[in-house]
Amino acid sequence: MVVLKKILLAEDNPRDAELTLEAFEESLLANRVVVVKDGVETLEYLRCEGQYADREPGLPSVLLLDIKMPRKDGIEVLREIRADPKLKLLPVVMLTSSREDKDLLNSYYLGVNAYVVKPVNFSGFIDAIKQFGIFWGLVNELPPDESHKTNEI
Amino acid sequence: MSRLKFIQNLSIKSKIILIVFIVVLTALALGFATVATWDHNKTKRTMESNLILNAKLIGDYCVVPLFFNDREQATEAISGLKFVESVEEAYLLDKEGKVFAVYPDTMKINSPVQIYPESGIDKIKGYYLVSESVVFKGERLGTILFKANTRELAIQSRKLTITLSLLALALLSISLILVMKLHKFISTPILDLANFTSAISRSQDFNVQLDMHGNDEVGFLYEQFNNMLAQMLRRKNERDIAEQEIKELNASLEKKVKERTEMLESANKELESFSYSVSHDLRAPLRHINGYLELLTKKYDLQLDEKGRHYRKTISEAATQMGRLIDDLLHFSRTGRMEVKPEPVDMSKIIAETISILESETKDREIEWQVGTMVSVTADLTMMRQVWLNLIGNAVKYTKKRKPAIIEIGCSIKGSEVTYFVRDNGAGFDMNYAQKLFGVFQRLHSNEEFEGTGIGLASVSKIVAKHNGKVWAEGEVDKGATFYFSLPILKKEV
Structure with missing residues (x-):
């Protein structure tokens, strides 16, 4: 049986994190979600550094990235991921309350895979997360694991 | 001769x-x-x-x-x-x-x-x-x-x-x-004067004087010429000083303009970051309130009695209202910062589109639309859509008690201006408060009577002002209201 990969959620606000987990609960995906609290922690998780040095190796199936976070914001994290040969192919989805043109443009410019604005209305949010979980957790084909390859594409 | x-x-x-x-x-x-x-x-x-x-x-x-x-x-x-x-x-x-x-x-x-x-x-x-x-x-x-x-x-x-x-x-x-020998006594001073004059007119240097040649008429001429030179020198000096002053004034003015521009730019940036934080930080707690209310409803509704459910419902309504206020305010501030991108705008088309957008609100209503022939203008398409949506939306909203509601839309050209209007037979307003209509968060009706945030007309006013136009309104309580806006017509459109 295929081992389902984790979903990494970068969210500094515990309420947002809880609500998002509740939404994943609806789709029975909550047990696969790992929550990190800021940009620095996100990169540590992905690179298996710091407190995540001993975690099981392997990248998540998708990174759900909030933009406004302490220490390192989502845009910076995205830039570093795209610049890192080991992380550059990781699917990244912005999950944010900002609809600002500036954030949208920056994210797409840096190669984000999707940009989702959190709906104010919770049932809308649950729907969004449900569809999101199905798409990124089950439907979407991930890039082949590059850890076995020496050459980059 | x-x-x-x-x-x-x-x-x-x-x-x-x-x-x-x-x-x-x-x-x-x-x-x-x-x-x-x-x-x-x-x-x-x-x-x-x-x-x-x-x-x-x-x-x-x-x-x-x-x-x-x-x-x-x-x-x-x-x-x-x-x-x-x-x-x-x-x-x-x-x-x-x-x-x-x-x-x-x-x-x-x-x-x-x-x-x-x-x-x-x-x-x-x-x-x-x-x-x-x-x-x-x-x-x-x-x-x-x-x-x-x-x-x-x-x-x-x-x-x-x-x-x-x-x-x-x-x-x-x-x-x-x-x-031949003696003519020099007369001609030399005159020729000298001529040469001297042309040299001055070439060099523009007035800081020189003629050497005196005697007390005859030519001597008198020399004296007068020297006086004139002195006067010109004085005026030139005065002019130079004035020019210098103007230059300095200009420089200080430029400096001031630069400073003000920088101040404005930084104020604008502050405003942008302000509205950015509003959109982020103000919306987040609202989302949380809504989210937890939903969870409460979903998981614990049966444990609430009727009063508890009433409280929950009120909290939900208040949060929704707050959300709308924030969205409108953000929209208004974005409108203020938006630049007009002029293009030919087919007003008839926009009005038809707007009426169909409002269909969800009008489908159960009896509304008599009277739309005249509309003059098209050069304006910002998105902004014009917003203007019509606000004005027609208002007319629909404030005629909700009328059967039938009559909404008349038209325009007239006067000089190099076209004036559009939306007239309804709705609730109207007291002309004493007419100037308050276009202010931000200014409302003449309670939220219970007619829903709204008081942003719509303020946005209309701001957009029309950005197009160098004017807005005004006429109304009478319980008789109806007419909202006008005028836009300048570019010559080639006439």
Whole structure:
């Protein structure tokens, strides 16, 4: 049986994190979600550094990235991921309350895979997360694991 | 006139020489002509009196031969005239007037006698004719006549003319040499002034003065010119100072503008980051409230009694209202920062689209739409959509108690302006508060009566102002309201 990969959620606000987990609960995906609290922690998780040095190796199936976070914001994290040969192919989805043109443009410019604005209305949010979980957790084909390859594409 | 013009164009030096030449020549000519005339007359008088004297002398010699009727002696007597060079012929007549003797003796005795004057001297055809009586003791014995040429007179005249001409030439030459040397006293200061003036006009340097040349008219001119230069220098200095002041003023103005622009830019940035935080930070707690309320409803609704459910419902409504306020406020602030992107806008099309957008609100209503022919303009399409959505949306909202509701949309052109209006027969408003209509969060109706945030008309006002137009409204409580906005028409659209 295929081992389902984790979903990494970068969210500094515990309420947002809880609500998002509740939404994943609806789709029975909550047990696969790992929550990190800021940009620095996100990169540590992905690179298996710091407190995540001993975690099981392997990248998540998708990174759900909030933009406004302490220490390192989502845009910076995205830039570093795209610049890192080991992380550059990781699917990244912005999950944010900002609809600002500036954030949208920056994210797409840096190669984000999707940009989702959190709906104010919770049932809308649950729907969004449900569809999101199905798409990124089950439907979407991930890039082949590059850890076995020496050459980059 | 053309000759005078030619003189005007001569240099001062040439003018002075020409004037002196003309004056000296005229003076010499007049003077010499007078001298020549006077001399000629004098010579003529001398010659005439000499001829008369000779006639008298010869006449005296002829007294005796006439008395004794001795022709031979008479001929000899008048032959004495040979010493008078000019005499060409002479006759001695007896008292009857017959020719008694002639000179020269080669002439025949009976040669015809020319018409001589009775007595005295006369000048005819270049000859003097002299007639003198021969008288002895009061008795007239005969007449002596002779003809003398005036060659000597002509020779004298010619000599004089040549002499005077040579003299005139010499004097004229001396005058010209002198004037060539002396004209400088007049022309040099004037030429100096001319050169000086052109040098100044080239260099624009007024900080110079002419050296004085004396106290004559030119000296006076120099003095006046120096005064003028001093005045020009003073004015130039004043102007330079003023220019410098203007430059400094401009520089400080530019600096101020730059500072203000920087301040404005930073204020704008602050505003942007403000609205950014509003959108992020204000919305997040609202989302949380909604989220947890939903969870509460979903998981614990059965444990709430009716009052509890009422509280939950009220919290939910308040949060929704808050969400709408935040969204509207954000939208309003974004509208304020948006730049107008002008393009041709088909107003009829936008109005039709707007009415169909509002269909969800109007489908259960009885509304009579009266849409006139609309003039299209150059404007920002998105902004125009927003204007019509707000105005028509308002008309729909405030006529909700009318059956039927009548909503009239139209426009009129006046000068270079087109005025659009939306008229309804709805709740209307008190004209005393008309100016409050377009303010942010200003409302004339309670939220319970008519829902709204008080942003719509403020946005309309801001958009129309960005298009250099005007908004205004007319209304009466319970009768209806008309909202107008005018936009300038570009010339090519007329």
